[in-house]
Amino acid sequence: MKIKKNIALSDTGFVFNPASGDSFSVNPIGLEIMKLLQENKSHEVIKKHLLETYSVDKDTIEKDFYDFAKMLEQFKVTESDEKKES
Amino acid sequence: MKRKKVNVAVTGLNNVDSPGPGIPVVRGLLDSKEYDVRIIGLSYDALEPGIYMHELIAKTYQIPLPSAGQNSLMERLRYINSIEKIDVIIPNFDAELFNFIKLADTLEMELGIRSFLPTLEQFEERQKYNLPEFGKKYDINIPKSKTIHSVAEIKNLYQEFTYPLVVKGKFYDASVAYNADQATSYFHKISSKWGLPIIIQEFTYGTEVNVTAVGDGRGNTIGAVPMRKQFITDKGKAWAGITLEDGDLMDLTRKLMKNSKWKGPCELEMIRTNEGEIYLIEINPRFPAWVYLAVGAGQNHPEALLKLALGEKVKPFTKYETGKMFIRYSYDMICDLKEFETISTLGEL
Amino acid sequence: MKKLQYERPLIQRLNTGLMNKFGMKTEYTPHTHIDEVSVKSLIKEFGSPLFVISEKTIRNTYKEANRAFKTRYPKVQFAWSYKTNYINAVCNVFHQEGSWAEVVSGFEYHKALNNGVPGSKIIFNGPDKSEDDLRAAINNESPIHIDHLDELYHLNELAVEMNKRPKVAIRVNMDTGVYPMWDRFGFNYENGQAWDAINKIILADKLDLVGLHSHIGTFMLSPSAYGVAASKLSDLALGIKKKYKKNILYLDMGGGFASKNTLKGSFLQGVDTNPNFDQFAEAISTAILNAGFGTDELPLLVLETGRALIDDAGYLLGSVISNKRLSDGRRATILDFGVNVMFTSFWYDHKISPAQDFGNYTEDSVLYGPLCMNIDVIREHITLPPLKRNDHVVVHTVGAYNMTQWMQFIALRPAVVMIDMKNKVHLIRKRENLEYLEACEVKPDYLKSFKL
Numbered sequence: 001m002k003i004k005k006n007i008a009l010s011d012t013g014f015v016f017n018p019a020s021g022d023s024f025s026v027n028p029i030g031l032e033i034m035k036l037l038q039e040n041k042s043h044e045v046i047k048k049h050l051l052e053t054y055s056v057d058k059d060t061i062e063k064d065f066y067d068f069a070k071m072l073e074q075f076k077v078t079e080s081d082e083k084k085e086s
Numbered sequence: 087m088k089r090k091k092v093n094v095a096v097t098g099l100n101n102v103d104s105p106g107p108g109i110p111v112v113r114g115l116l117d118s119k120e121y122d123v124r125i126i127g128l129s130y131d132a133l134e135p136g137i138y139m140h141e142l143i144a145k146t147y148q149i150p151l152p153s154a155g156q157n158s159l160m161e162r163l164r165y166i167n168s169i170e171k172i173d174v175i176i177p178n179f180d181a182e183l184f185n186f187i188k189l190a191d192t193l194e195m196e197l198g199i200r201s202f203l204p205t206l207e208q209f210e211e212r213q214k215y216n217l218p219e220f221g222k223k224y225d226i227n228i229p230k231s232k233t234i235h236s237v238a239e240i241k242n243l244y245q246e247f248t249y250p251l252v253v254k255g256k257f258y259d260a261s262v263a264y265n266a267d268q269a270t271s272y273f274h275k276i277s278s279k280w281g282l283p284i285i286i287q288e289f290t291y292g293t294e295v296n297v298t299a300v301g302d303g304r305g306n307t308i309g310a311v312p313m314r315k316q317f318i319t320d321k322g323k324a325w326a327g328i329t330l331e332d333g334d335l336m337d338l339t340r341k342l343m344k345n346s347k348w349k350g351p352c353e354l355e356m357i358r359t360n361e362g363e364i365y366l367i368e369i370n371p372r373f374p375a376w377v378y379l380a381v382g383a384g385q386n387h388p389e390a391l392l393k394l395a396l397g398e399k400v401k402p403f404t405k406y407e408t409g410k411m412f413i414r415y416s417y418d419m420i421c422d423l424k425e426f427e428t429i430s431t432l433g434e435l
Numbered sequence: 436m437k438k439l440q441y442e443r444p445l446i447q448r449l450n451t452g453l454m455n456k457f458g459m460k461t462e463y464t465p466h467t468h469i470d471e472v473s474v475k476s477l478i479k480e481f482g483s484p485l486f487v488i489s490e491k492t493i494r495n496t497y498k499e500a501n502r503a504f505k506t507r508y509p510k511v512q513f514a515w516s517y518k519t520n521y522i523n524a525v526c527n528v529f530h531q532e533g534s535w536a537e538v539v540s541g542f543e544y545h546k547a548l549n550n551g552v553p554g555s556k557i558i559f560n561g562p563d564k565s566e567d568d569l570r571a572a573i574n575n576e577s578p579i580h581i582d583h584l585d586e587l588y589h590l591n592e593l594a595v596e597m598n599k600r601p602k603v604a605i606r607v608n609m610d611t612g613v614y615p616m617w618d619r620f621g622f623n624y625e626n627g628q629a630w631d632a633i634n635k636i637i638l639a640d641k642l643d644l645v646g647l648h649s650h651i652g653t654f655m656l657s658p659s660a661y662g663v664a665a666s667k668l669s670d671l672a673l674g675i676k677k678k679y680k681k682n683i684l685y686l687d688m689g690g691g692f693a694s695k696n697t698l699k700g701s702f703l704q705g706v707d708t709n710p711n712f713d714q715f716a717e718a719i720s721t722a723i724l725n726a727g728f729g730t731d732e733l734p735l736l737v738l739e740t741g742r743a744l745i746d747d748a749g750y751l752l753g754s755v756i757s758n759k760r761l762s763d764g765r766r767a768t769i770l771d772f773g774v775n776v777m778f779t780s781f782w783y784d785h786k787i788s789p790a791q792d793f794g795n796y797t798e799d800s801v802l803y804g805p806l807c808m809n810i811d812v813i814r815e816h817i818t819l820p821p822l823k824r825n826d827h828v829v830v831h832t833v834g835a836y837n838m839t840q841w842m843q844f845i846a847l848r849p850a851v852v853m854i855d856m857k858n859k860v861h862l863i864r865k866r867e868n869l870e871y872l873e874a875c876e877v878k879p880d881y882l883k884s885f886k887l
Contacts, residue, residue, distance in 0.1 A: 012431040015446070016423060023449045025431055027796035030444035056441035060823065067760060068444040074764055075446060132449065155704035184703060235614040281700060283614065430449050 001069060001078050003038045017077055024075060029054070030068060037078070043069075089122035093170055094392060095199075097128045098178030099136025099146065103416060104321045107178040109135075110378035112142050114388030117381060121392065126170050132430045138421045145170065148433040152182045159185055160192065167197045174395045175201050176388070178372050180257070183209060202395040203350045204371045205303075211346075212369040214285055215256060220369075224345035226338065227365045229357075230288040240269050243286060252287040255280035262289060290367075292359035295330065297339050298377050300387050302394060303349030309387050309403040310339045311380040316411070324376050324414065329383045331408040338364050351377075351391055376412055383410040442794045443821035466788035466829040470854040474752055474790040474827050477852065482866060483827070484753040484772035486838060486851040490528055492748035493834075494856070497532045500744060503712035507720035510735045514558050516690055517543040519741030519835045520749075524853050524863035526550055529744070537739040541568040548575070558687065558739070560606070560648070562586075562620065569593055573601045580604045580648045580687070582621055587632060587642075594641040604646030604687060605632050609667050611651050611660040620650065624667050633671070637679050644681070647671055650689025650739070654698065654782075658710045661688060662718035669726030672734060687737035688719055694746035696783040696832050705783075712743070742835040749834025751777060752790070755826045756805060766800040768822055773804015773811040776849060777833060778840040780813050787813070790827035793820035806845050838864075847872060 003009075008016040013031050015024040026034060029050075036046045047061050072078045094115055098108030108127070115123045127146030129137050137146040147166045150158040166172065175193065177186040186193075187206050193199040204212075211220050221228030232246065243251065243266070253272035254260040257280050263269035273284050299310040312335045317325040339354060353374035355367045373387065380387045383406040393400045429435040467474055470489050477485060497513070504511040514537035515529035521543060526536070527550055536547035539561030547557045554575020559568070562582040566589070572579050573593060581587050581603055594601055606621025607629045622628040636644050647668045651660055665688060672683040692715050697705035723736065753772040761767050774780055787802065797818045804811035813830075822828070841848050847867035852860050 010427060010431075012427065014427040014431045016427070023426070023430065024446050025449055026447075027442060027445045027794065029442055030446050033444050053439055054441035055438040060441070064443045067758075068446065070760065071446050071764070075448065153702050153704070156707045181702065185707060188707060 001037065001043070001073070001080060002040065003034055003072075004077060004079050007038075007077050009034055009038065015077065017075075020076065022075065024077070033065070033068060034072075034077075037072075089118070089120060091122045091124065092173045092392070092396070093124045093126060095126040095128050095166070095170070095172045095175045096143075096178065097130075097149070097176070097182060099127050099129050099134040099139075099143070100131070101135045101139075103319065104323050105375045105414075106134075107373040107375045107377055109139070109142065110375060110381075111176060111178060111373055111388045112136070113378050114381045114386050115392060116142065117386060118389045118392070121389070123392070126166070126172060128166075128175075129429075132426060135419065137429055137435055138419055138425060146429065146435050148429065152179075152185050156185050156189055160189060163189075163193065163199070164197065167199060172197070172199045174392055175199050176391065176395075177201070177203070180370065180372065183371055200395045200397070202303075202391055204352070205349055208346060208348060209371050212371060213256075214254060214368065215283055217366070217368070220346075221366065224342060226342055226345075227363060229290045229365050229367065232286045233283045234273075234286055235283050237270055237273050240266050240273060243269065247286065247288055250289045252289050254285040254287055256283060256285070260287075290357045290359060290365050292357045292365075294367075295332070295335060295356050295358055295364075296324075296327075296374065296376075297335060297354040297356070298351070298374050298380050298387060299339055299343065299348075299354065300351050300390050300394070301343040301346075301348030302400065303347055305344040305347045306402055307340045307343040308390050308394065308400050309380065309385040310336060310343075311383055311385055311387075311406050312336065312339075313376060313379055324412075326411060326413045327376055327379060329379060329406060329408050329410045332358075334358075334362075334364055338366075342366070350394075351387065376414075379410060379412040380406070382412065383407045440794075442796065443823070445796050445798055445821060447798060464788060465790065465792050466831075467790055467792075469750055469829070471858045472854055472860055474829060477860065478752055478754065478827055480860075481850045481852055481862065484751060484770075484776060484849045486776075486833070486849060486864075487750040487752060488522075488525060488834060488851065488853045488863070489748045489750070490853055490855050493525070493528050493745060494532060496744050496747055497529065497534075500712045500738075500740065501532075503716040504720065504736065504738065507716050508723065508733075508736050510733060512685070512735055512737050513744075514556075514687075514737055514739050515744075516739045516741030517547060518839055519690075520745050520838050521546055522838055522851060522864050523550055524861070525745065525838075535737075541565055541571075544568060544571065544577075555602075558737070560650075560739075566593075569601075570597070573597055573599050576602055578602045578604055578646060580606050580621075580646075581632070581636075582606055584632065584635075587635060591639055591641045600641065600643050602645045603636065603642045604644070604648045604685070605629065605636070606648045606650070607668060607671065609649060609651070609664060611663040611667075613652055613655065613657055613660045615652070617650070617652055621648070624671070629671060630674075633675060637675075637681065644675070645683070646685040646687055646734075646737070647683055648687040648689065648737075651691060653691050654693045654742070655691045656693050656709060658714040658718040661715055662722040664688065665719045665722035666726060669723050669728070673727055676732075682732050683734055685735035685737050686723065687739065690739040690741050690743075692740050692743035694742045694832060694835060696746060696779070696785065699782055699784055745834040746832045747834060749832065749837065751830040751833045751837070753828050753830070755822045755824055755828070757824060758822065761801070766798050767803055768800050768819075769803045769805060770813060770828065771805050772830075772849070773806045773813065773846075775804065775806060775811075775842045775844045775846055777804075777813065777830065777837055778842070779833060779835070779837055783832075784814060784817075785833065786831040787817060787819070788829045788831070789820055789822060790829050796820060808845075843867070843872065 013026045096108050098106030100106040101109040112125050125143045127143040128149045149162050187203050190201050218231045250262050250264045253263050255276040259276045261272040295314050297312045300308040302308050312330045313327045315324040315327045319325050351373040353370040357365045385403040385406050514535035517538045535556040536552045537558045538544045554577045557577045559572045559577050560580045607624050608618045608621045609624035622632045636642050649664045651664050668686045693709040695706040753770045756769040759767050797820050802813040850866040851864040853863045
């Protein structure tokens with residue numbers, strides 16, 4: 001899963017999808033994850049990083065990351081790895 | 087003459103097709119000859135056009151919706167005041183007035199922010215469902231009304247009313263029903279949206295006329311300008327309107343202001359029947375969106391209100407130009423996404 | 436290196452017309468302590484969910500109500516409405532403050548007696564009083580508030596048989612301009628039923644008519660309606676004085692004052708809009724003082740306010756069981772308490788605060804209870820910071836009716852503790868257990884065993 005190339009992320013947590021015109025807000029940890037996804041980091045690497053940075057257990061990260069990724073999918077700001085952007 | 091500097095916070099920046107009064111009020115304030123007014127906008131939604139009108143509004147802050155409660159509003163205003171040092175606040179939405187009236191003393195004592203609003207008693211007694219009592223108390227003609235709580239009461243309305251009659255919601259909405267079936271259907275429609283009671287009002291044939299006015303709270307009418315809508319939008323809002331010369335209307339306005347000791351701005355909605363009688367249909371306890379017509383006709387009501395709020399003595403206006411018109415237009419501003427981002431994420435712009 | 440505080444990652448669509456978050460913090464300011472006792476320690480010691488009652492808040496609220504009425508009217512007496520919350524510790528705080536008792540059933544009556552309230556200071560209301568109840572009340576000289584004619588005749592018979600003169604009042608219902616009009620209790624004022632009952636009592640001369648009672652509704656938001664009720668009761672009392680040369684000793688205005696809760700569907704917050712004691716007191720006292728009583732014959736004003744005196748003092752603590760996503764993407768949080776213990780969530784949007792610190796971000800959620808029943812919804816819509824499993828929440832203003840209307844359904848009832856004036860915690864009702872639940876059950880012999 002990758003963040004679509006044209007998605008704009010700002011440091012204030014503002015996310016804009018120029019293709020759809022939708023805008024979103026994310027909290028700092030959400031922003032951090034999105035930026036890591038933009039850098040093509042794998043899910044495993046990101047989860048490991050979160051586990052090292054925050055006081056949180058593995059199961060929680062697992063659940064929350066899954067939920068967040070689902071929301072990104074639902075909001076159509078991501079694309080699956082195979083598909084090329086048109 | 088050097089104009090005195092003053093910071094005024096204004097709400098109602100939704101200058102859309104069915105506009106809030108904020109921007110017209112701001113224009114009146116900026117026209118002031120005595121005051122150099124700096125406007126602080128207060129918005130509820132990141133898309134209120136006023137937020138982006140930087141030539142009118144120095145800075146806008148998002149504030150919590152009225153339903154979030156007075157504590158939230160107060161906390162937000164404390165923050166805004168710590169940056170902007172607000173002198174006067176002018177709220178312009180019906181739905182927010184209750185909270186601002188309740189907070190008026192605290193705002194003035196704790197933060198030094200003044201306002202000039204109707205009293206809570208005035209605000210309550212002019213509510214639609216209290217209007218018949220209001221009329222009796224202050225000797226104003228009100229169309230015959232009855233408050234009902236159940237559909238079952240509709241079938242007996244013919245004993246007191248003749249069709250058509252007006253079915254009105256507690257706060258908003260009104261529809262003209264020509265028979266009991268229609269009345270029943272409006273009853274359901276309106277009560278599902280605004281709850282009970284429903285107000286049944288006699289339908290009054292005639293011409294609708296509106297007055298924008300400011301009362302000093304001691305019975306004096308500081309200003310009053312009557313207007314007739316010349317054309318209305320499909321939402322029933324004025325598209326164009328013209329100031330009238332109408333002694334009766336002015337007399338009635340002054341009587342209402344005198345008897346009720348109305349404090350602050352208001353819009354009176356009235357019907358002048360074919361027989362020449364005038365009925366009061368509604369009192370809105372704030373400026374109307376067309377208040378800039380009063381400014382154009384020679385009575386700057388927003389400026390007068392500002393002075394009243396600052397505790398100055400204000401001489402009542404004695405005349406206005408009749409036959410002045412307003413024609414409303416919409417205008418597409420070109421805005422930057424960055425600005426939308428800032429107001430959306432930081433809550434200020 | 437110390438790790439950073441974790442917050443669940445969140446993304447929300449920016450919609451127009453929805454609640455904006457700026458300045459909205461108060462609804463979700465963390466509420467970590469109640470009267471300086473930490474929520475965490477309370478749950479650790481007594482389990483979750485847990486009802487907590489602040490004695491300090493009860494006494495302060497009572498003093499506030501008392502002040503509002505006593506500064507306006509010379510003779511005022513509160514009577515604690517047992518049905519609102521009849522845990523003995525709670526009742527006794529009110530009795531210590533000077534409240535009489537107001538009961539509506541036999542068991543409540545005996546609860547009040549057991550608590551030590553003298554019979555003459557227990558007001559017996561309600562449509563269903565058994566013969567045993569009435570006999571007890573007559574023997575103890577408790578004021579009996581008559582609800583219907585059958586009861587009136589029954590009391591006449593008992594008076595003769597017991598050779599006593601029961602103290603009675605009649606309950607009067609009336610049009611006070613509010614909807615719905617409660618005309619199912621007592622005798623109607625407008626159509627003359629009330630006068631009928633009064634004539635019957637006085638002419639039969641077997642009962643001592645000492646008071647008049649009305650109770651015009653529940654969660655009343657209009658003080659002026661109480662003004663109307665007080666005028667009409669005064670009018671009856673003065674009429675009785677004129678016709679029979681008899682002084683009515685007290686007017687009981689009942690209860691029904693709204694608390695600070697927010698009714699579902701109301702746009703503004705209850706805490707901002709609902710009338711306070713001063714407004715109710717002003718309307719009632721003014722009406723009675725202006726009715727035309729001589730200064731030496733002003734009746735005692737009795738108030739049976741329940742909800743407005745106890746609601747604020749009650750909290751419900753609970754914990755997060757799980758979070759999920761609904762099919763439309765909305766966040767749902769499942770809590771360990773539901774409508775089984777918080778009946779009032781059917782009509783209020785209760786204020787709910789997280790009990791621990793969190794960041795600035797919030798999300799819109801639905802709050803569900805733990806029951807496997809679709810109607811178990813605590814809040815249909817609330818904005819809260821992200822909550823994790825086992826996080827705690829505090830529900831505010833739940834002191835009235837929940838600890839009497841709670842259901843023993845799917846889950847057993849939780850414990851109730853009271854925090855005293857010195858912030859010491861006392862268990863005042865134990866968490867129910869299986870033994871308690873089965874104590875009243877009887878298993879017939881032939882159903883005692885089976886083979887599977």
